[in-house]
Amino acid sequence: MEQIVLVSESVVVYMNNLVQELYDAEYFSYKESARDYVNKLYDFIYNDLPHNTHYKTPEELKHYGNYYVKLKSSRRTMWYVFFDKSNNYHLVEFITTNHTPQSAYLNKL
Secondary structure, eight states: OOOEEEEOHHHHHHHHHHHHHHHHTTSSSSHHHHHHHHHHHHHIIIIIGGGSOOEEOOGGGGGGOSEEEEEEOSSSOEEEEEEEEETTEEEEEEEEETTSTTHHHHHTO
């Protein structure tokens, strides 16, 4: 059965803003490089999320989704993608990194 991934509007807005934030913070010298980075996150979400190991979300973070997957994008950055699933549908509702307060609940697992 084909796995279908949907992304909430709030995640789309976050990802669109992320390009500018990464560029402004000088993580990337060129806006196009920041765009490529965000596109790789999207590729992971749409292509790999259904097939990666799904972890149950800690109680403190369940309002973001009942499951999450991890994506290590560099030596220092781990992305956490939160979602709900039903049958072959996956709805991505939140995305964050290990550099945020939410990650404290995930790093102790």
